[in-house]
Each structure stands twice: as C-alpha cells, then as structure tokens.
Amino acid sequence: MLHVTIIGMGLIGTSLGMALRSADEKDAPLGKILLTGYDKNPRAVTDARGRLAIDREARTLKEALHEAQLVIVAVPVQAVRQVFEEIGPLLPNGAVVTDVASTKAQVVAWARELLPRTVQFIGGHPMAGREKSGPQAAERTLFERAIYCATPTSETGERAMQVLEALVEQIGAKLYYIDAAEHDAYVAGVSHLPFVLSAVLVDAVSRSAGWKEMQPLASTGFRDISRLASGDVEMHRDICLTNHEALVRWIDEATSSLMNLREAIETQDSQALTQFFEQAQAGREEWLQSKPNMRPGEEFFENFGAGQAADRPSLFGRWGKPKQK
Amino acid sequence: MLHVTIIGMGLIGTSLGMALRSADEKDAPLGKILLTGYDKNPRAVTDARGRLAIDREARTLKEALHEAQLVIVAVPVQAVRQVFEEIGPLLPNGAVVTDVASTKAQVVAWARELLPRTVQFIGGHPMAGREKSGPQAAERTLFERAIYCATPTSETGERAMQVLEALVEQIGAKLYYIDAAEHDAYVAGVSHLPFVLSAVLVDAVSRSAGWKEMQPLASTGFRDISRLASGDVEMHRDICLTNHEALVRWIDEATSSLMNLREAIETQDSQALTQFFEQAQAGREEWLQSKPNMRPGEEFFENFGAGQAADRPSLFGRWGKPKQK
Numbered sequence A, B: 001m002l003h004v005t006i007i008g009m010g011l012i013g014t015s016l017g018m019a020l021r022s023a024d025e026k027d028a029p030l031g032k033i034l035l036t037g038y039d040k041n042p043r044a045v046t047d048a049r050g051r052l053a054i055d056r057e058a059r060t061l062k063e064a065l066h067e068a069q070l071v072i073v074a075v076p077v078q079a080v081r082q083v084f085e086e087i088g089p090l091l092p093n094g095a096v097v098t099d100v101a102s103t104k105a106q107v108v109a110w111a112r113e114l115l116p117r118t119v120q121f122i123g124g125h126p127m128a129g130r131e132k133s134g135p136q137a138a139e140r141t142l143f144e145r146a147i148y149c150a151t152p153t154s155e156t157g158e159r160a161m162q163v164l165e166a167l168v169e170q171i172g173a174k175l176y177y178i179d180a181a182e183h184d185a186y187v188a189g190v191s192h193l194p195f196v197l198s199a200v201l202v203d204a205v206s207r208s209a210g211w212k213e214m215q216p217l218a219s220t221g222f223r224d225i226s227r228l229a230s231g232d233v234e235m236h237r238d239i240c241l242t243n244h245e246a247l248v249r250w251i252d253e254a255t256s257s258l259m260n261l262r263e264a265i266e267t268q269d270s271q272a273l274t275q276f277f278e279q280a281q282a283g284r285e286e287w288l289q290s291k292p293n294m295r296p297g298e299e300f301f302e303n304f305g306a307g308q309a310a311d312r313p314s315l316f317g318r319w320g321k322p323k324q325k
Helices: A010-020 A042-050 A061-065 A077-090 A105-114 A158-171 A180-206 A211-217 A221-225 A233-242 A244-266 A270-293 B009-021 B040-052 B063-067 B077-090 B105-114 B157-172 B180-206 B211-217 B220-226 B233-242 B244-266 B268-292
Strands: A002-007 A033-036 A070-073 A096-099 A120-126 A145-151 A174-177 B002-007 B033-038 B071-075 B097-098 B120-126 B147-151 B174-177
Touching: A002 A010, A002 A061, A010 A042, A010 A158, A033 A042, A033 A061, A061 A077, A061 B040, A070 A077, A070 A158, A070 B002, A077 A105, A077 B071, A077 B147, A096 A105, A096 A158, A096 A180, A105 A120, A105 A180, A120 A158, A120 A180, A145 A158, A145 A180, A145 B211, A158 A174, A180 A211, A180 A233, A180 A244, A180 B180, A180 B211, A180 B220, A180 B244, A180 B268, A211 A221, A211 B147, A211 B180, A221 B180, A233 A244, A233 B244, A233 B268, A244 A270, A244 B180, A244 B233, A244 B244, A270 B180, A270 B211, A270 B233, B002 B009, B002 B063, B009 B033, B009 B040, B009 B157, B033 B040, B033 B063, B063 B077, B071 B077, B077 B105, B077 B233, B097 B105, B097 B157, B105 B120, B105 B180, B120 B180, B147 B157, B147 B180, B147 B268, B157 B174, B180 B211, B180 B220, B180 B233, B180 B244, B233 B244, B244 B268
Parallel strands: A002 A033, A002 A070, A070 A096, A096 A120, A145 A174, B002 B033, B002 B071, B071 B097, B097 B120, B147 B174
Antiparallel strands: A120 A145, B120 B147
16 A cells, blocks of 8 residues: 655646556555545545545645655646745655646756655656635546656665656556756747747737737637646746746747747848748648657657667656556 | 539548538538549549549539539649639639638638639638548548638629538538638637747757657657647648748747747746736637527627627628527
C-alpha cells in the first residue's frame, strides 16, 4: 500500500487523483494506493472527495503528510515555494516529492533550497490542461496520451524516477525526460506564447469601439484562437513571472514575425504572403505528422548513439523506458 | 423550380450545395431547386457531384449559367473579379447573383463595375469554415447556426434580398445585414487577425533551432491556437490583399497590446499581468455569453428605435426578419 498525498485540489490535482484511483489495483504500476488530499481551501478537498479523486480528506498539512510516501504538489507555480517551506519539516524520511508546475527551473531551485535531504525530489509537468479551473473542471482522462515532462537533476535518486514513471504510466500519460532550463525555454514557445497571443487577440478586439457589433461575427476561428484567454488568470500570471526571460524572447520572435507579415500585407506583396502562409502551414503539418511517432523508446532514440542504454532514463531529452511490445 | 448555379466547388461551394440539396423540398424556403455546379477544375465538379452537392455538372460557364436564376459565386476573393468579368455577358436577365468571399467592399465594387444592370447582386459571407479546403472537406452542416452576412447597397433590389434570405434559412444559418466596409473592418478583427496570429505563432516557433525537440511538448493549447495556420494559403493571401488596410490597423492594435504585455512580463509587474489576463478573460466571457442571445429579431433591435419596422431587412447592422414564434 503506497500512501500518496496530493497537495492542491485544483484542476490538475483533482484530475490526477481521479486518474490514479480509477486504475485497476491489480495491474496498477503504483500498486495499491491510499490517496489523501489537501487544499488550503477545505471546500476544494470536499469537492475532490465528492468526485472520487481521493480516499481521505486532510484538514492540515501535518495530517496530509503523515506517513506519506509520494507527495504531489499540485499548486500554481508561485505558490510552490511557500508549500515547499511548509512541508519541508513535515515530510517523512524517504518520501518522494514531485510537482506539476508549468515552469521548472525555478521549482527545481526551490526544491534544492527548501526540501530536506531525507526526501527525493523530481520535477514534473503534465502537458495537459483545460481553460477551466478548480476540482469541478477535473477530468479522469485529462492525461491520457499526454506528454508528462520529468526534470531530474544529477541529485535525483533512482527511486524518485521509478515512482514518477509508475505514476505517469498509471494515468496513461507518456514520460519525457528533459532538462529543466530546456523545458522552460521550449514550453515558453509552444505553451506560453500561445496563451499570450490568445489574450492579446481578445485584448485588441475587446478594447475596440466596435466590439459589441463585432461579437456576432466572431466564429469558430475566433473561438479557437481566443480559447486560452479564458484560462486561469493566476496561472497565466505566475507563468509570466517565473518564466519571464524565455517568454520575452519568444514574444520578440513573434513580434518580428508579425512585423514581417505586416510589411507584406501593407505593400500587398502577394509572393511574400504566399510564402509566409505556406511555411506556417508546413510547420503545423510537420507538427501534426510528428504526433503519431511519439511512442516511448521508438524513433527518438535514433537521434542518440547506439552505445547509450535505451532503458536508462537519466539522459535529458529522452523518452522513458521502452515498453515491452 | 429554381435554377441555382454554384460557381466554384471548393469547401464553401460544395458545402452550400450539400446543405441546399438536403433540405426537405416541401418546406424548403427556396422551394424545389435544380442545382448546377461549375469549377474551372472539372475534377472538383465530379467530386462535388459524388458528394451529392449538385444535380448537374456543367463543363463550361455558359452551360452553367443557362437559365440560372440564382448564381452563387464561391471562389476565393481574388478570383471573384475574373469570374464577374466572365459571367457578366452570360447571365440571364433577372438573375440574382451573390458571392461568399471573406471581404466585401472590393467585391461590391467589382459587382457594380462588371455585372450587367439586368441582374441583381447582393454580397454574402457565411461566417463558417474549416482549416481544410476542397470538395472533399465539405460538410452538409457547415452553416448550421452560423452567422451569414449580407451586404446590400442602396442599389440592391428586393428580390435579391428575398432570395438570399431564403437561401440562408434553407442552410440553417442566421442572416446578418451589415454595411460592406463595416463588415471588412470587423471581420479583420475577429476573423483575419486570428489567422494572422495563428500563422505568426507557427512561424516563430518552427523557425527555432529547438523546433524538433519542442514538437512533442506542444499540447492542446498549441493545437488550438495554431489551427488556422493550416488554413488555405490562397484564401489567407487573398484576404490580406483585399482587406489590407483594415488588417494592418488590427495588427497595429495587437502589436501595441503585445508590447504592453511584454513590458509587464519583463518588469515582473504582477498587478499589471493580473489585470491584463483578467480583462482578456472577461472579454472572452462576454463574447461567449453573447452567443445564446443571437436570435433573429430579438435583442439586437433593442438598440434601434422602436419606430423602425423590425421586419425590414434593409437597415445595416440588423438581424434578418424575426421568425414567427
């Protein structure tokens, strides 16, 4: 019986609980688990219990961490530091601690600073989400087939990696080992820049004098490109604060691209416009085509030397252990 | 029996044919119709026939327009001018001509210049689409509950409006009368700016040295915000060319908004970030809330004086005739 504690019963924490508990105990990679949930807002814990995301509600952090063997910190990234401070003295020896925050370098630094040497930490980031937040928005299947980043450091122990691997397998996600700084730079481009552009679109049109009249003309294109603007304000703010350097670099890239396109539009340069949209179309097609190849242990390893053992997860930028076929 | 001719068997033309033909003849607002399809690419016409979008394939424009009473020009906006030139001498007296192009002021000007006085023209623009193109991507239900803009001018006759109203009703869309210039300014914000930002996102990240490694990290957020970048290159180019002034104004608005957000990120201004994302969230929520109210003749008329007859569709910016309850 593994004692698992989830701190933070928001969208991710609650969805994780639902996904973990719905696994068949006999085949579950983590084995039999006892899941305890905690949130500074007791209402969220009750809601999570009501959604069958946890076995037990904890009213204090001390209660939540008693006998805990795997602790998942599922709070917004700016709150992680304080949670680490508070749980530091309460963590049982040998516990594995992980988090789910959207940026990782800062979290890894906080873990090094604030968590005791008697526990093992490994950073995590499931690449899944919804524009809604809170336990009521949670979904048992949120992580199915999603990429789950893990950012071990040279200090990360074998057990932490094994436990996280089992957790990721149990919720149906795919493990992806990556360096924390690289993670932050990449997700700033494919995850944070998208919500920035989405919010900018809504900001630009909703400040317009014609906004009321424009609303009925907005169709599926607007709906999709503006979707992330409905996302959690606190999460967006915290990501901007903790990943500001990488994000500003991407904003500058996007601005430069936008200026190129603006120039082509203003000068009515048909050829430049065709080229721009063709490249964008091809870029997205490349991404779409890449998706079916994302099987653990396959293809990705071809980029590495054959001398490197494929089942060692300690090399950054690699898929997790190949599954038995 | 109404002879309807669709010129252009792309996504929109073929979907229109499918939607029109699937209506129950007895209750169909257009009554019994005979649908002829034409495309400069004969293969597209055959494909459209195979998808039950048309009754008859025409091999020449002359054949297509013989006895035509309603002509729907469903070609990319830049091709509209040439089609108008070619059909001008072939159009039967009294025919109603409409189009489906994404920008309207230019099309209205071409119609005035190139179509004979013996026909009636009314500009149209269904606010629906897909990122795929061609007759194979067509969908019978593409226009259901979608806004269908109509841009009559002072020269537009009553019959053209009646026929377009019936067409829009038959495909399950909602008619929205609007001035052509206003249409172009508004759709530049809610329809063209979105695909510009979508293409810019893909352009920025796919030119990066880390693009290969970033691809597996891209998740549902990237998928949605980049969706329009997969759209038809020719259509995007043509929209940029025919609506460049309005679009450049919106790009400048978006750039200004992006620069504000960049400043808040770089200076780590937590309060400014919260405010920005809160406003964007609220703006999108306002749009989402406005959707259920979009019933013809309701609410929208409240913004106009009671002295104006609600069933006259000739005032710009108004919904079509209120339905019988």
